[in-house]
Amino acid sequence: MAGKLRVLLVEDSEDDAALVLAELKRAGYELLSERVYSAQALQDALSRREWDFVIADYSMPSFTGLEALKLVRGSGRDMPFIVVSGTIGEDVAVDAMKAGANDYLIKDRLARLAPAVERELREATERRDRRVAESELRESENRYRGAMQEANLRLQSLSSRMLEVQESERRHIARELHDEIGQALTAVKLHLQSAMRRCGPEARQPLEECVLITDQALDQVRNLSLNLRPSQLDDLGLVAALRWQIGRQAAASGLHTEFEADELNERLEAALETACFRFVQEAMTNVVRHAQARNAWIEARRNGDRLRVSVRDDGRGFDVAAATREAIARGSLGLLGMQERVGLAGGRLNVSSRPAEGTTIVAEFPLRFAPPRARRARRNDNAGSSTAR
Helix, strand or coil: CEEEEEEEEEEEHHHHHHHCCCCCHHHCCCCEEEEEHHHHHHHHHHCCCCCCCCEEEECCCCCEEEHHHHHHHHCCCCEEEEEEECCCCCCHHHHHHHHHCCCCCCCHHHHHHHHHHHHHHHHHHHHHHHHHHHHHHHHHHHHHHHHHHHHHHHHHHHHHHHHHHHHHHHHHHHHHHHHHHHHHHHHHHHHHHHHCCCCCCCHHHHHHHHHHHHHHHHHHHHHHHHHHHCCHHHHCHHHHHHHHHHHHHHHHHEEEEEEEECCCCCCECCHHHHHHHHHHHHHHHHHHHCCCCCCEEEEEEECEEEEEEEEEECCCCCHHHHHHHHHHCCCCHHHHHHHHHHCCCEEEEEEECCCCEHHHHHHHEECCCCEEEEEEEEHHHHHHHHHHC
């Protein structure tokens, strides 16, 4: 492995330095060397040139090998450092190795010098290669994380946009059902009732059946419209919409519910109101379908700059970790969909449950209020919709 070697000698004896260099030349090294024997000279040499190796005498009149070792290591350079001494005790050798020396030699056994230099140069090369590989790995990991973060941001943006489009379509279809189909069915009912008043007894029963069918269709249209997008959410705000939705689900299921909420003096952003409403709607649907609960407690509390919404029941509970694994395996939207919707609104979801101990689901959202212009636009939009109805 002999070749060019830039070696820095920390040695006060010119003769000893010559012996070290002669041993290295005998091993086939082409040398570029410099001899120093003070701290200042060592620092100057380190600043002038890059060195492959440092060989230092352990004991000098005004400078020691350990002091030289400290300066070299303090410079941040990873270069092999061998301590050479006329006499060195075992304790001194151990201290030198602990301080960062790569090896130590006795001056009258310099035959070990060339193999030691070759070994340490090889290990230094391996360390440099390992650092390069680790640096490239870190850069690759950083690029991968950056790409994944960008992909996640794009996916979140896409998911958020899809939810916005979904809610917009829900709102549009709900109004079409209420305004167009609802009004058409109401007109049909009025004409049927008018025909009943003018027809003979033989036609009355069929017309009554038609009126009954129309009433049922009107109820279905009304329920479809409310399920798609309740007008209370757009017209009256989050708290009123939650109170209406909870009461509606409780009446349909026989579940006893208690709802407490802090009144909000300002309207929240539409996306935040929708996320909160859908969270409670989904949580209450899960309580009715799966919890076998008798009671449910729902709260919406303002805590500083955050809104905390919780749904708690006294039902049978479940193993959260097992349910999450099963949802992932089956591709079920349940908890995962709820968690995604809350996350897209900037919130955090926490589910606490144990078998036979009920369930508590808490969503915390950052409070974001609708700007005045958006509130005016919402009122104008609702006014137009009310006129159409």
